Amino acid sequence: GENVEQHPSTLSVQEGDSAVIKCTYSDSASNYFPWYKQELGKGPQLIIDIRSNVGEKKDQRIAVTLNKTAKHFSLHITETQPEDSAVYFCAASMGNTGFQKLVFGTGTRLLVSP
Amino acid sequence: DAGVTQSPTHLIKTRGQQVTLRCSPISGHKSVSWYQQVLGQGPQFIFQYYEKEERGRGNFPDRFSARQFPNYSSELNVNALLLGDSALYLCASSIRDREGTQYFGPGTRLTVL
Secondary structure, three states, X not given: OOOEEEEOOEEEEEOOOOEEEEEEEOOOOOOEEEEEEEOOOOOOEEEEEEXXXXXXXXXXXXXEEEEOOOOEEEEEEOOOOHXXXXXXXXXXXXXXXXXXXXXXXXXXXXXEXX | OOOOEEEOOEEEXXXXXXXXXXXXXOOOOOEEEEEEEOOOOOOEEEEEEEOOEEEEEOOOOOOEXXXXXXXXXXXXXXOOXXXXXXXXXXXXXXXXXXXXXXXXXXXXXXXXX
C-alpha cells in the first residue's frame, strides 16, 4: 500500500535545541524522500531531499537520514531558531508507477520558543 | 527567477458549481502536478501532467479533471462541487515526470458553501 506515517504530530523545543522528526513509508520501491516546510498561508517549501542510494545528507543546520532496510527516514534540525517554527511534512515518491507521485505524512507542527 | 504561480489566491463557490484553477510552472519545467490539501493534513496527489499528457492520476472522482497547455501552464477543473472539496489546491512543477524535485506554488484556497 501507499502510506507514510510521521511522528510526532507536534514538537515544542527551546531555541538552540535540536529537533527530530521521523517518518516511515510502506512502499519498498520508493526511491526519493523530500522534506517540506509549510508556513501559515503558504505552499510547501522544499528544505532538503534524499535519494535511496544515499544514507545521509546535510545542508547547514538540517540533515536527513535514510534507513532503507527499516523503511525509515528522519529530519534533524540543529540549533533551532524561532523562524524554524512551521509545519514540516515528509514525503515518499511511490515507485514503479511511471510517473512521480509524492505521498505525504500528516505533518509535524514545530514550535521553537525564544 | 519566478517560482510557481497560481491563481486565484482565494475562491468561494457554492455546492454544485464548477471551478477552474490555474497554474504556471517554473520556466523550463515541463511537468505540473496537482495536490489537494485539506486543513490539518498533508497534500494528496490528484494529477501529474508532462508534455501536455496526463501521466498519472490519484484516487479522485471524475469530477476532477485537468489539462496542460503548450506553454506548460495547467488548469484544474472541478465540477459539481461538494462541501468536502473545500481545501488548499497546490500546484507543483518539476523538470520531468518520473523524477526531479517538485516545487510548490502558494496554492488556491477553495471554500465551498
